[in-house]
Amino acid sequence: MTDFAATDDVRPxxxxxxxxxxxxxxxxxxxxxxxxxxxxLYPLLWMLSASFRPEEEIFSxxxxxxxxxxxxxxxxxxxxxxxxxxxxxxxxxxxxxxxVIGNVLACSLAAFAFARLKFWGRNFWFAIMLGTLxxxxxxTLIPQYVLFLNLGWVGTMLPLVVPKFMAVDxxxxxxxxxxxxxxxxxxxxxxMMDGCSAWRIYWRIMLPLSLPVxxxxxxxxxxxxxxxxxGPLIYLTDMRTYTVQLGLRSFVDSTGLSDWSxxxxxxMLSLIPVFFFFLFFQRLLIEGIATTGIKR
Amino acid sequence: xxxxxxxxxxxxxxxGRFARALSRNGAGYMFLLPWxxxxxxxxxxxxxxxxxxxxxxxxxxxxxxxxxxxxxxRIATADPRFVASIQVTFFYVLLSVPLKLAFxxxxxxxxxxxxxxxxxxxxxxxxxxxxxxxxAIAVLWxxxxxxxxxxxxxxxxxxxxxxxxxxxxxxxxxxxxxLSVWQFGSPMIIFLAGLRQIPQDMYExxxxxxxxxxxxxxxxxxxxxxxxxFFNAVVQTIEAFKAFTPAFIISGGTGGPINSxxxxxxxxxxxxxxxxxxxxxxxxxxILLVIVALFTAFSFLTARYWVHYDD
Numbered sequence: 001m002t003d004f005a006a007t008d009d010v011r012p013x014x015x016x017x018x019x020x021x022x023x024x025x026x027x028x029x030x031x032x033x034x035x036x037x038x039x040x041l042y043p044l045l046w047m048l049s050a051s052f053r054p055e056e057e058i059f060s061x062x063x064x065x066x067x068x069x070x071x072x073x074x075x076x077x078x079x080x081x082x083x084x085x086x087x088x089x090x091x092x093x094x095x096x097x098x099x100v101i102g103n104v105l106a107c108s109l110a111a112f113a114f115a116r117l118k119f120w121g122r123n124f125w126f127a128i129m130l131g132t133l134x135x136x137x138x139x140t141l142i143p144q145y146v147l148f149l150n151l152g153w154v155g156t157m158l159p160l161v162v163p164k165f166m167a168v169d170x171x172x173x174x175x176x177x178x179x180x181x182x183x184x185x186x187x188x189x190x191x192m193m194d195g196c197s198a199w200r201i202y203w204r205i206m207l208p209l210s211l212p213v214x215x216x217x218x219x220x221x222x223x224x225x226x227x228x229x230x231g232p233l234i235y236l237t238d239m240r241t242y243t244v245q246l247g248l249r250s251f252v253d254s255t256g257l258s259d260w261s262x263x264x265x266x267x268m269l270s271l272i273p274v275f276f277f278f279l280f281f282q283r284l285l286i287e288g289i290a291t292t293g294i295k296r
Numbered sequence: 297x298x299x300x301x302x303x304x305x306x307x308x309x310x311x312g313r314f315a316r317a318l319s320r321n322g323a324g325y326m327f328l329l330p331w332x333x334x335x336x337x338x339x340x341x342x343x344x345x346x347x348x349x350x351x352x353x354x355x356x357x358x359x360x361x362x363x364x365x366x367x368x369x370r371i372a373t374a375d376p377r378f379v380a381s382i383q384v385t386f387f388y389v390l391l392s393v394p395l396k397l398a399f400x401x402x403x404x405x406x407x408x409x410x411x412x413x414x415x416x417x418x419x420x421x422x423x424x425x426x427x428x429x430x431x432a433i434a435v436l437w438x439x440x441x442x443x444x445x446x447x448x449x450x451x452x453x454x455x456x457x458x459x460x461x462x463x464x465x466x467x468x469x470x471x472x473x474x475l476s477v478w479q480f481g482s483p484m485i486i487f488l489a490g491l492r493q494i495p496q497d498m499y500e501x502x503x504x505x506x507x508x509x510x511x512x513x514x515x516x517x518x519x520x521x522x523x524x525x526f527f528n529a530v531v532q533t534i535e536a537f538k539a540f541t542p543a544f545i546i547s548g549g550t551g552g553p554i555n556s557x558x559x560x561x562x563x564x565x566x567x568x569x570x571x572x573x574x575x576x577x578x579x580x581x582x583i584l585l586v587i588v589a590l591f592t593a594f595s596f597l598t599a600r601y602w603v604h605y606d607d
């Protein structure tokens with residue numbers, strides 16, 4: 001027993017020194033990282049506090065705590081344009097939800113074919129699909145616009161939603177193929193033995209087993225559609241059909257940057273859905289990025 | 297018992313060989329049908345049509361009129377805004393991507409030391425990545441770097457009178473670079489995942505041999521991480537070429553002041569939907585495609601000289 005106690009004290013000085021040094025490095029790193037975190041978050045927190053500030057204070061205060069808290073900016077911003085932000089939020093919400101449904105359905109159908117079905121030309125089409133990942137959307141932009149113009153769809157949400165039902169976001173097909181390939185083949189082979197059709201295997205076996213990847217695809221689709229500015233900018237012409245992003249841009253243009261707190265209030269509200277996903281599905285998002293390298 | 301008697305793929309109903317082949321292929325093509333419609337109708341078809349349009353004069357109202365290579369000739373010889381947009385875009389890509397990746401790698405390495413609170417730090421650093429492309433953030437940036445914005449209010453505390461960053465052509469593009477670097481979160485997460493793959497015993501062996509941390513970084517970490525660096529660099533560069541929203545919001549859609557934030561995509565948008573020069577914009581789009589393709593090909597060709605693969 002005494003031996004044990006003794007060994008504790010006879011550790012070579014080098015090791016004690018090394019541990020001390022390591023602890024210092026670790027403390028220093030924490031200080032640096034906390035500092036970096038504050039710098040990273042400061043603009044966001046400042047915008048939040050600015051939305052509660054009296055207007056005249058916005059361009060002088062650097063602190064995060066307003067001298068007096070006022071909620072006025074929220075209703076002022078909400079009704080600041082001739083169409084209220086409720087309409088914009090509803091439009092964004094509808095477009096995003098429909099896009100999620102389209103993307104998840106269409107991409108999982110294609111991914112199932114690529115991952116599990118045998119058919120002539122599979123590798124060829126798979127390579128083509130990967131090739132479309134690299135294609136900048138500008139190359140298809142103008143003919144698509146002409147097409148939708150001729151269909152009478154410009155000014156409606158259809159050009160933003162319908163393509164999602166045709167699996168144009170090849171990235172998600174790739175994501176799902178990777179996941180489907182990880183599901184043990186014995187499961188669907190057993191189902192085949194029992195005479196299940198390909199459709200039933202897809203619907204009853206693959207989809208239920210793939211909830212994590214479907215959720216990842218759904219969340220990223222929602223966030224990207226919600227944040228999309230370019231698509232709505234081109235296709236939505238009537239203010240009543242505007243999304244939140246377009247509403248914010250109109251706000252900047254129409255108030256000539258005179259109502260900053262109203263603008264910040266609406267900006268904060270526009271971030272809430274994304275922030276919600278960040279809070280509750282962070283693990284899915286981070287795993288999705290770490291395993292597949294999603295760009296954002 | 298019946299299952300053993302018919303070992304053929306049960307995706308396929310019994311029947312003649314031809315019917316079986318048809319049905320086997322049929323299932324695959326049925327599942328791919330939505331993608332095929334999208335691929336031919338919205339991707340491949342339009343891409344070819346825009347290649348055709350790039351050789352025409354087209355304003356949406358009248359039929360496209362074939363003008364040969366005139367659009368390309370004008371772009372190459374007589375379009376100062378094209379030159380400006382190329383300069384702005386390349387400057388932005390070449391500055392923002394390396395900075396962003398360096399930051400991402402630095403923070404990832406700091407976090408990879410088994411730090412306490414890793415999930416917190418990771419979440420905080422990732423948040424800007426997720427929010428960054430929305431109009432709200434661009435609006436915020438416009439205030440931060442305004443003449444009387446938050447950044448200058450801070451600088452004033454130290455007696456520095458900052459310029460109006462946004463409306464000064466010397467600085468406006470840098471504010472967009474800062475915005476891009478601020479979003480280093482997602483490459484950081486990819487770097488973290490890559491760092492985890494490096495076996496710890498390599499470092500232990502190197503330590504025993506007396507290699508310094510600095511040397512370990514250059515001789516172990518970086519070489520083993522090159523596939524991840526390569527991946528991040530390609531993805532982020534393509535994304536940077538396509539950036540649009542921040543430049544649009546910060547410059548009010550003009551690309552100003554004096555074309556200093558005229559991103560290529562913004563110039564293309566103005567030509568197409570501001571002036572309705574659809575043929576000219578199609579030519580610009582194809583040039584963008586060629587630039588991105590050349591860059592990607594270049595990366596893959598040089599990859600063999602600097603990207604380290606296990607096998």
